[in-house]
Amino acid sequence: MSTDVMVAPTTLDIEKIRKDFPILERKVYGKPLVYFDNGATAQKPWAVIRAIEDYYTQLNSNVHRGVHHLSQQATDAYEASRRKVQAFLHARHEHEVIFTKGTTDAINLVAYSYGKQFIKEGDEVIISAMEHHSNIVPWQIMCEDRKATLKVIPINEKGELKMDAFKALLNDKVKLISVAYVSNTLGTINPVKDIIALAHQHTIPVLLDAAQAVQHIPVDVQELDVDFLVFSGHKIYGPTGIGILYGKEEWLNQMPPYQGGGSMIKQVTFEKTTYHDLPFRFEAGTPNIEACICLGNAIDYVTALGLPAIQQYEHELLEYATTKLTAIDKLKVIGTAEQKSGVLSFIVEGVHPYDVGVLLDKLGIAVRTGHHCTQPLMEIFGIPGTVRVSFAFYNTKEEVDQLAAGVARAVAMLT
């Protein structure tokens, strides 16, 4: 574990941090990797990689089952990780933290389970126009099933939610609001505190999709007073296949199980099964134990660097990249909200984003191109997709310079 990854109080030692991420030493097409696809998945520090190895060499056994020593140790590590997530989100109780497969899985859990309990015919669920498909489709499935209606908060040309339109959507038929904390395509930071306060005036609970937030912004679920919050481990430098559903106890306790199986029961007979208490009621079957535990190591790593310092540095990167890229002729930034984090999306007039992505790739620069699983949003902007640059604290201004030079070169070739 690299607990030696400490930083000066105000600035991060980026060169030192980069040494914690072995993949950053890789070359692609003979060029040093410049990784700007952190919004899709973040790279892993040694602290996480070694923890995975430690798990399989020292700890591997099933949790919550065995009387034997290894199982006890694995269970302890598993539950310790849950407490790390609790502290990280500042949740009131550790049983409000549910391990899931990821953000998508967590949203599906709430859509199914909350929907079954609380959504009736004629009810409404609100999402926003900038949602990822995984915060659209589960609600569509649920609304179709419950004969409910999905409403959408519109956005302005900068990619900000129209709050007046949101207020107009609030009424007593609305049973849930599910919005992104940070947009994966535009980088917009939504005014989630206002959204939650307004929703609560109508006693409507709010789910925040924080998949693009928790790695960039300090999050405090009690301060936000949010009802549900979900995120993915792999985007916060942890393993894939692990995610978190935070839910307020009073909601989770009223929700029926999502999946049945081992671990989630109190007693099973063929006539009637009684379910376990939180959080186990929502963790059927053998979990992804290694990932659950090592997510804790990722959170330790991020916490040691400090989210305020991360936020400040990544903001500098975003500003610098925006200045550098907008200097390129015919380049237009998509998503110009006042409050942004982590993501810079752009198009170049007369050039398909895919072509830019292919040429950047040949320069060793990894970006994402396409609709970013936000097709309705692309339709609003009337574009086939964007080139998306997404940042992590291990990125440097020199890399941004390489990116800007690469984009300029690609555009020159393509036009």
Added chain:
Amino acid sequence: MTINDIQDELIDEFSMFGDWMEKYEYIIQLGKELPLIKDEYKVDENLIRGCQAKVWLHADFQDGLIHFTADSDAIITKGLVSMVVRVLSGHTPDEIVHAELYFVDKVGLREHLSVTRSNGLLSMIKQMKVYALALKTKAS
């Protein structure tokens, strides 16, 4: 020229390029030169949806030979499309159905046929073979 003759010709052309830059400049050039598909054929029925780039494909059957025209909204895809059209167009359904497109690999563009690229190229090749198979079945 047979399908394989054309493939070998393409491989020959690409062997002249020193690096990826020159290669891509050539592909982009091919994309710009690809004769435009007639507007009447650039319709949704002829659209092959890749996740990222769109490809339109039209097939004409005359005197036992299939003639393809195509277009794409992405220029690199368009260049790749033009190469596949050059290789397969003007041949019999039977020849197209049995064609093995080895040139893509040989000129170092195999990555463009991977599913993650989602550029419509792979779907386009499949669609060309489907046309050929349909025409072949009809003829026999």
